[in-house]
Amino acid sequence: MARRLLLSAVMVLLTTGCAYTVQGTPVAGPLPEVPMTKCDYKSVAGDGDTKQVDLPDGDRVPAEGEVVFSVDTSQGDIEFTMDAASAPCSVHSFKHLVQERFYHGNKCHRMVTAGIWIIQCGDPTGLGQGGPSYKYDDPDAKTGGYERGVIGMANRSTPGTNGSQFFIVYKDSEFPSHYPVLGKVTRGMDVLDKVAAGGVVAVQSETDGKPVKELKLTTITEK
Structure with missing residues (x-):
């Protein structure tokens, strides 16, 4: 009993x-209870470089916990594991953009093959200057330590102008440590290695341009 x-x-x-x-x-x-923080997402004037999207709710943003995303690309499947404790405002924004299907069909527009080793994605225009219709800062984010597999948040011009663009480090790199670290690639680095091995279509220089092997983000979904 x-x-x-x-x-x-x-x-x-x-x-x-x-x-x-x-x-x-x-x-x-x-x-x-999950620790919470606030994020200030600011609207920017719509123009040819921005894609209209609702603002994320910045009042109660999780400041702890992992979020895993499945990334289907034209070159193979990748998995992102992002850490809200590392970059709460950036991870929250990324999750919001995934829910809005913002990244679907985007092509990674930039690859650098010397000095730093990154593949940059997330611009809806594919030209390098585009983003969503908002910007934000992530003042509490961890920065630095851009080793192989790290996913970092790019910005439009200066710190505080984060949008949708992000980069993936495919070889340990050193550059100014003011880019928020969102997390790491936990599956699919072989896909990025394949793209990197193909070289670039030189635009800014012989080592900085679009990947020869097109990397298109077909879909991104939260697991």
Whole structure:
């Protein structure tokens, strides 16, 4: 009888949301609260370089927790694992843009093959200056440590002008440490290596231009 009562109590806690598990063991009490922060997403005037999209809600932005995205591309599948504790405003914005299907069909417009080693994506125009109809800063973001696999947030011109563009480091790089680190590529670096091996269509220089092997973001979905 005592055992049945105990099991009944546990079931009540589980079904009412008043219990959570630690290593599989039910623990009484409310779920631990996720730390929150605020982000200031500012509208920018619409022009040929911006794609209209609703502003993210910046009042209660998670400042902890991982978000995993499946990225289907023209060259193969990739997985992003982003860390809200590392760059809360950037990760929240990226998730919002994914939900808005902002990235679907975008082509990665830039690759650098000397000095720094990155592939840059997220411009809806494919020309390097585009983004969503808002901008933001991420003052609490972690920066620096741009090693292979890191996903960083690019900006339109200066810190505080983040939008939709991001870069992936395919070889350890060193450059000014004011770009928020969103997370890492946790699957599919071979896809990026394949693109990098194809070289660039020289635009700004022989080592800075569009990838010869087109990298198109077919879809991005949250797992």
